[in-house]
Amino acid sequence: MPRSQPTFDLVIAANRLPVDRVVDEHGDTSWRTSPGGLVTAMESVMRGRDGAWVGWAGEAGEAPASFDQEGMYLRPVPLSEDEVAHYYEGFSNDTLWPIYHDVIVPATFHRFWFAAYEAVNRRFAEAVCEVAARGATVWVHDYQLQLVPAMVRELRPDVRIGWFNHIPFPAVELFAQLPWRRAILEGLLGADYLGFQRVADAQNFVRACRQLLSLPTKGDTVSVSRAGDARRVRASAVPISIDFRGLQELARRPETVARAKEIRESLGNPQTLLLGVDRLDYTKGIGHRLKAYGELLAEDRVSPPQEMFVQVATPSRERVDAYRELRIEIEGEVGRMNGEHSRIGAPAVQYLHHSYPREEMAALYLAADVLVVTPLRDGMNLVAKEYVTCRYDEGGALVLSEFTGAFHELHQAFVCNPHDIEGVKQTIMRAIETPGREKRRLMRAMRRRVADHDVQRWASRFLDNLKHAPERGSM
Numbered sequence: 519m520p521r522s523q524p525t526f527d528l529v530i531a532a533n534r535l536p537v538d539r540v541v542d543e544h545g546d547t548s549w550r551t552s553p554g555g556l557v558t559a560m561e562s563v564m565r566g567r568d569g570a571w572v573g574w575a576g577e578a579g580e581a582p583a584s585f586d587q588e589g590m591y592l593r594p595v596p597l598s599e600d601e602v603a604h605y606y607e608g609f610s611n612d613t614l615w616p617i618y619h620d621v622i623v624p625a626t627f628h629r630f631w632f633a634a635y636e637a638v639n640r641r642f643a644e645a646v647c648e649v650a651a652r653g654a655t656v657w658v659h660d661y662q663l664q665l666v667p668a669m670v671r672e673l674r675p676d677v678r679i680g681w682f683n684h685i686p687f688p689a690v691e692l693f694a695q696l697p698w699r700r701a702i703l704e705g706l707l708g709a710d711y712l713g714f715q716r717v718a719d720a721q722n723f724v725r726a727c728r729q730l731l732s733l734p735t736k737g738d739t740v741s742v743s744r745a746g747d748a749r750r751v752r753a754s755a756v757p758i759s760i761d762f763r764g765l766q767e768l769a770r771r772p773e774t775v776a777r778a779k780e781i782r783e784s785l786g787n788p789q790t791l792l793l794g795v796d797r798l799d800y801t802k803g804i805g806h807r808l809k810a811y812g813e814l815l816a817e818d819r820v821s822p823p824q825e826m827f828v829q830v831a832t833p834s835r836e837r838v839d840a841y842r843e844l845r846i847e848i849e850g851e852v853g854r855m856n857g858e859h860s861r862i863g864a865p866a867v868q869y870l871h872h873s874y875p876r877e878e879m880a881a882l883y884l885a886a887d888v889l890v891v892t893p894l895r896d897g898m899n900l901v902a903k904e905y906v907t908c909r910y911d912e913g914g915a916l917v918l919s920e921f922t923g924a925f926h927e928l929h930q931a932f933v934c935n936p937h938d939i940e941g942v943k944q945t946i947m948r949a950i951e952t953p954g955r956e957k958r959r960l961m962r963a964m965r966r967r968v969a970d971h972d973v974q975r976w977a978s979r980f981l982d983n984l985k986h987a988p989e990r991g992s993m
């Protein structure tokens with residue numbers, strides 16, 4: 519280790535660094551902090567502390583040298599082209615992602631993908647140890663880095679290790695399909711504390727340890743005992759949230775309000791504007807949503823231009839086969855619906871396959887009378903929380919799948935089971951037809967929940983749980 523290597527009391531490890539490379543017209547490179555809840559949350563916990571973030575800078579090949587960005591020390595981890603294909607697109611997104619989302623599409627298993635996953639996790643662990651001060655707190659994020667906790671513990675028994683899962687943790691019957699299930703559970707058990715989106719996710723993890731590793735469990739803790747290392751690991755729910763104050767402030771700006779009005783005008787001022795916003799991912803139930811809406815159109819229960827439907831489908835993982843196929847399927851469906859039900863100047867579905875700046879997202883939320891969120895499985899679904907946050911006017915209505923983490927918090931949503939197409943249709947109609955006064959009451963209650971449980975509170979709850987996790991030898 520070079521003598522000048524700085525070390526930090528708080529180290530975050532996540533697949534991606536919170537920055538994007540920007541190249542200006544002279545070919546000079548700089549870094550721009552990528553907007554997002556995680557960065558905001560980390561900024562709030564790093565304020566007044568020495569913090570480092572370990573992650574991939576987003577491009578294959580050599581990594582840039584470590585650098586400071588807005589008060590955080592960023593330590594890039596290099597990934598080769600092959601590692602991006604095998605560790606990230608392969609094992610993370612084509613093995614773990616489908617298994618952790620109820621096998622909506624079949625998972626692909628390749629031993630060489632796991633080998634790359636292990637190698638990359640080791641590189642992350644070593645980078646973490648390099649920047650962690652003695653006794654530091656290490657916070658590892660998500661399913662791409664499940665081996666990191668045990669690897670860090672082995673190298674640095676002095677640090678305290680937490681891991682948070684942004685996606686669901688599957689039922690043991692599904693998790694058991696993974697040929698590397700033991701390695702993954704043992705990797706996670708290297709942590710002192712494990713945070714999940716829902717109580718059921720934490721319970722699934724504890725059950726997997728009991729059934730697949732035959733470890734003793736009690737309530738939300740698993741007892742681990744290896745030569746010289748007897749510990750209890752706690753697993754519980756700490757649902758993630760968003761930066762309520764920051765986003766609400768953006769939604770209230772006169773420019774955002776004006777843009778929302780302009781969006782509605784450009785759609786011909788519909789009576790009801792329905793909106794879907796998702797990464798183009800098979801977990802999000804976009805096809806189920808379109809099917810339900812297509813039937814409502816066919817039955818003349820909705821029709822453009824009175825009702826207009828805007829679907830924003832953010833480009834995602836386009837090098838993974840299942841995602842390429844999904845895009846073809848969804849765009850075919852949108853084409854069919856528009857062919858059958860559009861009028862000149864009034865499309866049945868306005869489909870947008872783009873990323874947008876935060877300002878535009880806030881304006882879309884503010885413009886929409888109904889947000890339709892129908893995932894088949896989703897760790898949380900921040901889009902739902904962003905929508906209610908932007909509705910400072912208490913307008914709008916939220917249709918929400920019961921298979922999202924958000925369902926467990928936003929009790930006043932119009933709830934649906936996306937597999938029940940008839941039910942989705944009825945729920946959409948209810949969201950459209952419920953009187954404004956009642957909808958305002960529901961929206962107010964959901965806003966209160968998100969305001970009280972924002973991302974800053976999430977981060978401090980996680981760190982608190984980590985701090986108070988059982989001490990070693992406390993069995």
Ligand code: ADQ
Nearest residue numbers: 684685758796797830832872873874896897898899900901
């Ligand atoms: P995602 O699956 O990506 O996250 P979600 O929670 O909805 O899903 O977050 C998506 C984010 O991307 C939101 O902040 C949204 O505003 C933004 N976004 C979506 N479309 C966009 C577009 N076209 N342009 C710009 N921004 C767009 C994973 C898990 C979730 C979990 C989160 C956080 O799958 O279940 O809620 O992590 O833990």
